[in-house]
Amino acid sequence: MRVALIGPGTVSVVHLAAIEKLSASIGLELAGVCDSRRDHREFLDDVRPEVVHICTPHDQHVRIATDALERGVHVLLEKPVANTVAEADRLVAAAKDHPDVKIGVCLQNRYNMTSRAAYDLLLSGELGTVTGASASVLWHRDEAYYAAKPWRGLRSRAGGGVLINQAIHTLDLLQWLLGDVTTVTGHAGCYGGASNEVEDTAHLLLDHARPARSVFFATTTNAVDSPVTIEIVAERGTLYLRGDLTVAYADGRAETVSELLPGGEGRSYWGASHELLIADFYRSLDDPEPFWIGPAEALKAQHLIDEIYRHTS
Numbered sequence: 354m355r356v357a358l359i360g361p362g363t364v365s366v367v368h369l370a371a372i373e374k375l376s377a378s379i380g381l382e383l384a385g386v387c388d389s390r391r392d393h394r395e396f397l398d399d400v401r402p403e404v405v406h407i408c409t410p411h412d413q414h415v416r417i418a419t420d421a422l423e424r425g426v427h428v429l430l431e432k433p434v435a436n437t438v439a440e441a442d443r444l445v446a447a448a449k450d451h452p453d454v455k456i457g458v459c460l461q462n463r464y465n466m467t468s469r470a471a472y473d474l475l476l477s478g479e480l481g482t483v484t485g486a487s488a489s490v491l492w493h494r495d496e497a498y499y500a501a502k503p504w505r506g507l508r509s510r511a512g513g514g515v516l517i518n519q520a521i522h523t524l525d526l527l528q529w530l531l532g533d534v535t536t537v538t539g540h541a542g543c544y545g546g547a548s549n550e551v552e553d554t555a556h557l558l559l560d561h562a563r564p565a566r567s568v569f570f571a572t573t574t575n576a577v578d579s580p581v582t583i584e585i586v587a588e589r590g591t592l593y594l595r596g597d598l599t600v601a602y603a604d605g606r607a608e609t610v611s612e613l614l615p616g617g618e619g620r621s622y623w624g625a626s627h628e629l630l631i632a633d634f635y636r637s638l639d640d641p642e643p644f645w646i647g648p649a650e651a652l653k654a655q656h657l658i659d660e661i662y663r664h665t666s
């Protein structure tokens with residue numbers, strides 16, 4: 354199978370490593386890589402891949418993904434789907450127009466061992482009613498981070514800061530684990546000064562349809578990249594995720610699920626699950642159903658982000 358990648362920057366290394374690893378087991382061939390110096394349409398027409406990985410800045414996602422779908426090329430798109438939900442809706446519509454072409458979005462943390470264990474346990478009902486949760490993303494992004502890739506600090510190119518760029522994964526997990534969100538309130542703003550255009554800190558309060566309520570705190574003004582935390586309180590136990598997942602049951606039992614350690618060239622805080630998502634996406638190509646994390650599914654977290662941006666910009 355001929356595979357291509359558009360956007361050979363920081364995150365592309367984990368995609369290229371996964372393609373390399375899968376090349377032997379499922380017969381992938383990296384047919385070409387395209388950066389911003391080349392027109393992506395020309396590239397797609399020349400290389401004619403069956404699958405394209407899109408790892409460009411956010412403002413390019415919808416345009417490139419739509420052009421690929423129109424050429425019958427399956428798309429694996431880095432998060433977020435787009436800068437705004439309105440823009441992303443164009444891709445959702447294009448995906449509906451091309452039902453035979455697969456599109457997946459890299460919300461790879463849903464493939465973490467700990468996320469999957471938490472999801473399965475909550476679904477089993479063993480813990481009883483869920484009453485609430487809290488989550489935090491406390492990371493460090495300084496002036497050098499924005500200077501290295503200036504698009505990250507521009508609202509027009511990145512769509513925003515900590516919420517859309519870093520915390521989107523954990524917000525997605527929170528709504529995946531606790532269920533759809535009916536209302537979100539909160540605030541996003543600049544506190545640290547590393548970027549003066551995109552927010553570095555956000556506080557959210559989420560009401561889930563379950564019903565349950567959760568609170569979310571994300572900032573890139575932290576001194577270090579701390580592990581993401583999620584705590585979920587239920588009738589018969591508490592789930593505590595910080596690196597590993599610990600489940601403390603009301604009857605005194607405790608269980609721990611260890612997370613896979615990331616290998617290769619990725620950053621430790623990206624987690625180890627890019628490779629699992631990418632392998633699953635390729636497996637899904639033989640499946641008649643759409644990939645389970647398509648643009649509409651990935652937009653659930655983006656609707657919340659849009660809502661906060663609308664009220665605080």
Ligand SMILES: NC(=O)c1ccc[n+]([C@@H]2O[C@H](COP(=O)([O-])OP(=O)(O)OC[C@H]3O[C@@H](n4cnc5c(N)ncnc54)[C@H](O)[C@@H]3O)[C@@H](O)[C@H]2O)c1
Nearest residue numbers: 360361362363364387388389408409410413431432502623
């Ligand atoms: N899933 C994750 O954990 C994770 C982690 C990091 C980044 N990301 C996402 O990956 C994407 C890229 O982030 P990055 O940090 O690697 O960015 P980057 O700036 O390091 O790389 C972007 C690359 O895209 C290329 N590019 C830009 N416009 C292009 C165009 N029109 N055609 C072809 N190539 C183009 C640039 O030349 C560059 O090589 C973003 O969507 C980001 O949010 C996801």
